[in-house]
Amino acid sequence: MTALDTYSQTEHPEASHTQAVAELIQADSLSLHYGKTIAFSEVSLGLGAGEITAIVGPSGCGKSSFLMCLNRLTDLVPEAEVTGRLSWGNWDLLHPKLDTTRLRRRVGMILQKPNPFPLSIWKNLAFPLAEHGIKQRAEQQQRIELALQEVGLWDEVKDRLRSSALQLSGGQQQRLCLARALVLQPEVLLMDEPCSALDPISSRRVEELVLGMRGRYTVAIVTHNLAQAKRLADQTAVFWTETAGGKLIELGATTQIFEAPQHPLTQDYVRGLQG
Amino acid sequence: MTHPFQSLFLNSTRRNLLLGMGFSLLLTACSSGSSADQKLTLTGSSTVAPLIGEIAKRYEAENPGIRIDVQTGGSSRGLADASQGLADIGMISRGLKAEEEGEFQGFVIAKDGIGLIVHGDNPVQAISDQQVVDIYKGEVDAWQAVGGNNAPITVVNKAEGRSTLELFLKYFELENSEVQADVVIGDNQQGIKTVAGNPNALGYVSIGAAEYDIAQGSPIKLLPVDKIAATTETVQDGSFPLSRPLTLVVTEPPMGLTQDFINFAQSEQVHDIVRAQNFVPVSSSLAQTQSEATAN
Amino acid sequence: MQTPSSKPGLDWAAIAIWTIATLITATFCCILLDILWHGLGQLSWEFLTTAPANAGRDGGINSILVSTGLILLVCLSVSIPLGVGTAIFLAEFARGNPQFSRWVRRSLDILAGVPSIVFGLFGYAFFVQRLGLGFSILSGGLTLACMVLPILIRAAEEGFRAVPDGYRLGAASLGLSRWGTLQQVLLPSAMPGLVVGLVLGIGRAMAETAALIFTSGYVDRMPGSVWDSGRSLSIHIFDLSMNVPGGEQQAYGSALVLILLLIVINSFASWVAQRYQLGL
Ligand SMILES: Nc1ncnc2c1ncn2[C@@H]1O[C@H](COP(=O)(O)OP(=O)(O)OP(=O)(O)O)[C@@H](O)[C@H]1O
Ligand SMILES: [Mg+2]
Numbered sequence: 001m002t003a004l005d006t007y008s009q010t011e012h013p014e015a016s017h018t019q020a021v022a023e024l025i026q027a028d029s030l031s032l033h034y035g036k037t038i039a040f041s042e043v044s045l046g047l048g049a050g051e052i053t054a055i056v057g058p059s060g061c062g063k064s065s066f067l068m069c070l071n072r073l074t075d076l077v078p079e080a081e082v083t084g085r086l087s088w089g090n091w092d093l094l095h096p097k098l099d100t101t102r103l104r105r106r107v108g109m110i111l112q113k114p115n116p117f118p119l120s121i122w123k124n125l126a127f128p129l130a131e132h133g134i135k136q137r138a139e140q141q142q143r144i145e146l147a148l149q150e151v152g153l154w155d156e157v158k159d160r161l162r163s164s165a166l167q168l169s170g171g172q173q174q175r176l177c178l179a180r181a182l183v184l185q186p187e188v189l190l191m192d193e194p195c196s197a198l199d200p201i202s203s204r205r206v207e208e209l210v211l212g213m214r215g216r217y218t219v220a221i222v223t224h225n226l227a228q229a230k231r232l233a234d235q236t237a238v239f240w241t242e243t244a245g246g247k248l249i250e251l252g253a254t255t256q257i258f259e260a261p262q263h264p265l266t267q268d269y270v271r272g273l274q275g
Numbered sequence: 276m277t278h279p280f281q282s283l284f285l286n287s288t289r290r291n292l293l294l295g296m297g298f299s300l301l302l303t304a305c306s307s308g309s310s311a312d313q314k315l316t317l318t319g320s321s322t323v324a325p326l327i328g329e330i331a332k333r334y335e336a337e338n339p340g341i342r343i344d345v346q347t348g349g350s351s352r353g354l355a356d357a358s359q360g361l362a363d364i365g366m367i368s369r370g371l372k373a374e375e376e377g378e379f380q381g382f383v384i385a386k387d388g389i390g391l392i393v394h395g396d397n398p399v400q401a402i403s404d405q406q407v408v409d410i411y412k413g414e415v416d417a418w419q420a421v422g423g424n425n426a427p428i429t430v431v432n433k434a435e436g437r438s439t440l441e442l443f444l445k446y447f448e449l450e451n452s453e454v455q456a457d458v459v460i461g462d463n464q465q466g467i468k469t470v471a472g473n474p475n476a477l478g479y480v481s482i483g484a485a486e487y488d489i490a491q492g493s494p495i496k497l498l499p500v501d502k503i504a505a506t507t508e509t510v511q512d513g514s515f516p517l518s519r520p521l522t523l524v525v526t527e528p529p530m531g532l533t534q535d536f537i538n539f540a541q542s543e544q545v546h547d548i549v550r551a552q553n554f555v556p557v558s559s560s561l562a563q564t565q566s567e568a569t570a571n
Numbered sequence: 572m573q574t575p576s577s578k579p580g581l582d583w584a585a586i587a588i589w590t591i592a593t594l595i596t597a598t599f600c601c602i603l604l605d606i607l608w609h610g611l612g613q614l615s616w617e618f619l620t621t622a623p624a625n626a627g628r629d630g631g632i633n634s635i636l637v638s639t640g641l642i643l644l645v646c647l648s649v650s651i652p653l654g655v656g657t658a659i660f661l662a663e664f665a666r667g668n669p670q671f672s673r674w675v676r677r678s679l680d681i682l683a684g685v686p687s688i689v690f691g692l693f694g695y696a697f698f699v700q701r702l703g704l705g706f707s708i709l710s711g712g713l714t715l716a717c718m719v720l721p722i723l724i725r726a727a728e729e730g731f732r733a734v735p736d737g738y739r740l741g742a743a744s745l746g747l748s749r750w751g752t753l754q755q756v757l758l759p760s761a762m763p764g765l766v767v768g769l770v771l772g773i774g775r776a777m778a779e780t781a782a783l784i785f786t787s788g789y790v791d792r793m794p795g796s797v798w799d800s801g802r803s804l805s806i807h808i809f810d811l812s813m814n815v816p817g818g819e820q821q822a823y824g825s826a827l828v829l830i831l832l833l834i835v836i837n838s839f840a841s842w843v844a845q846r847y848q849l850g851l
Contacts, residue, residue, distance in 0.1 A: 071744055073740060073743055073744055075743075076739070076740065076743055078666055078667035100746065101746040101748070102746070103746070104743070104744055104745060104746030105745075105746045108744070108745075109744035111737060111740060111741065111744070113737055115735065115737030115738060115740070115741040116741075117738060117741070117742070117755070117756045118738075118756070118759060118760050119755065119756070119759075123755075127747075127751070127755050128745045128746075128747060131745075131746075131747045131748060131751045132746065177741070180741075180745065181744075181745070184745065184746075316706070321810070321813070321814045322814060324789060324810075324814065325626035325627070325810065325814055325815050326626070328626060328789070328790075328791065329625060329626050332624075342792075344706060344788065344790045344800050345789055345790060346706050346784075346788045346789045346790070346800065347784060347789045347810075347814075348784055348785055361699075361700070462813035462814055463813075463814070463816060464812055464813055464814075464815075464816065464818075464819070465813065467816075481816075483816065484816040487816045487817055488816060488817075491817070551625060552626060552815075553816050553817075
């Protein structure tokens with residue numbers, strides 16, 4: 001792919017849209033450093049379309065940082081610098097002139113800590129829609145109801161859509177954040193430890209949701225819960241902190257990672273946390 | 276589409292309200308330039324300002340279409356602004372000094388006497404000028420020494436920059452750096468309140484202000500200076516030594532409105548105002564001679 | 572082991588804090604009661620709607636109120652947009668340049684501590700003389716704006732800094748525009764800080780005399796426009812209690828009006844902010 005090619009792709013993102021769905025998001029020798037701190041380096045990893053990829057590993061090995069590269073949230077960190085290659089089909093995601101608004105609409109993200117906006121439940125979903133040009137009340141209504149139903153929140157909140165989202169419970173808030181991402185109808189969902197702040201029942205709900213997305217969304221989920229990774233993921237990536245920041249030490253089908261890990265560190269990690 | 280800056284702060288009704296207010300503000304702001312009426316600006320002494328403010332109001336009432344703005348900031352401001360042309364007339368609560376007479380011309384409009392005050396319960400009836408000097412220098416610090424109670428003297432002095440202070444220091448031939456003050460006050464009222472609240476205090480304030488507060492029941496009394504009783508009468512007839520003229524100053528010989536206003540401020544028509552402000556009127560002829568005297 | 576020994580220490584601290592708090596509150600209440608006691612008798616519709624007479628000893632304060640309102644309006648209509656704008660810039664846009672922000676912040680802190688008389692002299696030299704605005708409400712309002720801005724900016728900036736980063740990340744990951752995020756999410760969440768800044772700023776502006784005596788001036792006539800000189804409530808109170816023998820009663824009345832006005836303005840500000848924050 002030539003530089004000219006890439007440029008024209010960003011100029012006409014719609015043109016690449018249909019092809020991209022079928023493609024995977026591919027990172028090649030991707031590295032990220034914050035000033036002198038290396039978050040992770042030389043990561044090569046592909047997210048299969050419609051598949052669920054779990055990213056596991058000890059704290060500080062660059063999992064969140066990796067996710068943030070995928071929707072260019074790293075742009076928000078002044079000293080963050082990304083090198084290597086990251087593409088979606090023939091769309092160069094690291095291109096400096098990339099339309100990040102369009103990218104982020106197609107790549108939704110849920111953070112570890114639920115972060116609904118301090119607005120009403122309705123406005124939490126209607127505001128992103130309006131920002132992306134969907135201002136008609138009827139369409140908003142339809143999309144919002146659909147998204148809330150998908151995360152199983154509709155019945156719980158349909159009578160208090162106008163009350164503050166901050167009054168919801170932690171689990172409800174996280175599902176609202178999920179709905180807020182889904183209402184924009186993304187193709188990819190990045191989830192950074194979505195269940196770490198949740199009780200087991202809410203966790204299970206979110207897990208069911210993720211399982212229900214298989215085939216419809218491309219999902220990358222960071223988790224410290226190995227059992228959860230095992231239950232959900234098609235493929236699993238194991239990150240590990242080495243001398244120069246985090247590295248991807250093993251990548252494979254989830255069954256292989258948990259039943260026949262190759263890397264000695266993975267063997268310990270899988271055994272230790274399960275035992 | 277609303278502009279982001281507007282909707283940033285307010286929703287539409289509130290925004291319209293504020294915009295409307297801003298707009299009407301702009302309108303009134305622009306409309307003012309057209310008032311072609313005559314205007315006079317006076318600045319200076321905060322002692323003279325309330326008096327001139329009242330005189331100005333009466334003058335405005337009698338001469339429609341004329342506006343007189345009175346500003347304050349101290350006698351030195353009055354001289355500076357008159358000198359720079361920022362004010363048509365300066366106000367000072369003293370006579371012109373010899374070195375100022377080249378640049379300014381002064382017109383006395385009233386007099387203010389400065390009286391020594393002590394608490395009403397203080398048995399001391401009089402103190403000599405020398406005793407005042409000794410007390411303010413800190414060489415005498417107990418009332419016994421001047422025939423009073425066995426109690427320390429609380430010396431009340433004026434803050435730097437006040438013309439009352441200047442007059443006081445000049446009369447008693449003191450330097451402000453020599454004064455050992457216990458309390459430093461800004462204005463008459465503060466001085467009266469300080470002395471009224473402290474049986475052992477000695478201070479000095481305008482006689483007009485002190486007489487008014489005594490009439491209102493304030494527990495203070497005025498001491499004579501150089502054996503002359505401190506009253507508006509002795510100030511008026513010129514026998515009271517510690518008094519000051521309230522003076523209007525100009526840099527050029529007054530003409531037109533300026534002249535007319537100065538004449539008005541010196542006339543008998545405003546004597547009731549002068550008295551109401553606790554100052555002592557000077558007769559027109561007296562003012563004339565005094566301004567001539569300063570000019571010579 | 573440590574708990575019992577640290578307990579009495581804690582109690583002492585609590586007692587000290589409570590004593591100080593009580594003392595401060597009591598002092599404040601004393602002042603308030605004093606003003607209420609002396610001022611309540613003055614307060615009437617008449618007092619608010621008639622012009623001052625006899626150097627302020629008689630009559631009311633209608634022109635003073637209008638001047639005060641206009642001065643405040645000029646001050647706020649300049650300082651709010653500038654202050655909030657600068658705070659937004661510092662907290663949201665200048666993140667990549669911490670050295671610059673630190674420098675700006677330090678300058679603001681110094682400015683916030685500058686005595687008001689210095690602002691008064693600056694306003695006199697710059698607005699009154701240099702720009703030729705003369706003694707006018709405009710000069711006074713602009714001088715006050717200079718004085719209030721550092722306080723407003725710092726408080727508003729703290730407000731923006733207190734907004735959880737999750738909101739910014741969440742908004743960015745939804746591909747929301749910066750302006751949209753600012754309006755819909757950041758501004759409402761920063762509202763408490765903005766209100767604190769506004770209340771402090773208004774309080775300082777309304778209480779100001781030194782910066783106004785040289786700028787908006789002393790004239791107690793009803794102002795025709797912002798180009799006219801106008802006497803603020805604070806200067807009126809100062810003049811009545813300091814330069815006008817027998818002006819004490821009216822001074823108390825005016826002080827009471829000033830306090831009531833502050834209470835009304837502050838509660839209005841919090842009310843507006845609260846509504847805004849709730850997204851109503
Ligand atoms: N904004 C930042 N500025 C500087 N360094 C950062 C920043 N964010 C993360 N880092 C560093 O980058 C490395 C990777 O951090 P990251 O948050 O990606 O780890 P993680 O794998 O998600 O850990 P955890 O499981 O604890 O969430 C860490 O050493 C961290 O200190
Ligand atoms: Mg993380």
